[in-house]
Amino acid sequence: MWAYCLWQAAHFIVYTGAMLASTINQWSVITIVLSGIALIIGVYFIGRGNRTQHMRFMLLASALATLFLVLYLTRLGLGYEKKYAGPAEWKPAYYALLVSHIILAAANLPLALGALFWARKGLQAAGSLDRVDQVPAARAAFDTHKRWTRWTVPVWLYVAITGWVIYVVLEQYGQVMTR
Ligand code: HEM
Numbered sequence: 001m002w003a004y005c006l007w008q009a010a011h012f013i014v015y016t017g018a019m020l021a022s023t024i025n026q027w028s029v030i031t032i033v034l035s036g037i038a039l040i041i042g043v044y045f046i047g048r049g050n051r052t053q054h055m056r057f058m059l060l061a062s063a064l065a066t067l068f069l070v071l072y073l074t075r076l077g078l079g080y081e082k083k084y085a086g087p088a089e090w091k092p093a094y095y096a097l098l099v100s101h102i103i104l105a106a107a108n109l110p111l112a113l114g115a116l117f118w119a120r121k122g123l124q125a126a127g128s129l130d131r132v133d134q135v136p137a138a139r140a141a142f143d144t145h146k147r148w149t150r151w152t153v154p155v156w157l158y159v160a161i162t163g164w165v166i167y168v169v170l171e172q173y174g175q176v177m178t179r
Contacts, residue, residue, distance in 0.1 A: 018176070021080030028071035029167040035064035036160025043153060051129040055119070062112060065156075069109075086173025094169060101162040104155050111152040118145035 042057030084094050122141030126132045132142055 017078055021075050021078040024071050024075045025080060028068050028075060029164060031064045031068040031071060032160050032163045035061045035068060036157055038064060039153065039156055062116060065112065081177040082170045082174035083177050084173055085175040097162055098166060101159060101166060105159045108155050108159050111148065111155055115145055115148040115152045118148060
C-alpha cells in the first residue's frame with residue numbers, strides 16, 4: 001500500500017514537473033518574441049524623435065528579456081530539454097541555427113547592458129530627456145549609446161526571431177529528453 005502511494009506520488013511529481021516545464025517553455029518563447037516586438041516599436045519611436053516613448057519601450061523590452069532569462073534558467077533547472085528528431089537532411093541547418101542562436105543570446109546580455117548603461121549615464125548627466133543636446137556630457141554618453149545599439153538591436157532581433165523559429169521546429173519535430 002505504502003509502496004503504491006509512493007509510486008503514485010512520484011509519478012504525480014514527475015508528471016506535473018514536465019507539464020510545468022512545458023508551460024514555462026511556452027512562456028519563455030512568448031516573452032522573447034514580445035521583447036523583440038517592444039524593441040522594434042522602441043526603435044521606431046527613436047526614428048521619429050520620440051525619446052520618451054523610446055525609453056519606455058526599451059525598458060519594457062529589457063524587462064521582457066530579463067523575464068525570458070529567468071524562465072529559461074528555471075526550465076533548465078527542471079531538466080526539460082527537447083532534442084531535434086526531424087528529417088536528417090535538415091539537421092545541420094537546424095544545429096547551425098541553434099548554435100548561432102545560443103552564442104548571440106549570450107552576447108546579447110552584455111550588449112543590452114552596455115546600451116542601457118550609457119543611456120542611464122546620459123540621462124543622469126542631462127537631468128531630463130529634453131536636455132540631451134544641451135549638456136555635452138549627456139550628448140557624449142548618448143553618442144556612445146548609439147554606437148552600442150548598432151550591435152545590440154540586430155543581435156537582439158536575431159535572437160528573438162531564431163528563438164521563435166527553434167520553438168516552432170521543436171513543436172513539430174522535437175523529442176522531450178528526460179534526465
Ligand atoms: C537596451 C536598450 C536600448 C536599445 C537597444 C536602444 C536603441 C537605440 C537606438 C537604435 C537608437 C538610435 C541610434 C541612431 O540614431 O543611430 C537610440 C537612441 C537613443 N536612445 Fe536608446 N536604446 C535603448 C535604451 C534606451 C534608454 C533606456 C533610454 C533612455 C534613458 C534611451 C535613450 C535614447 C536617446 C535619448 C537616443 C537618441 C540619441 C540621440 O540624440 O541621437 N535608450 N537608442
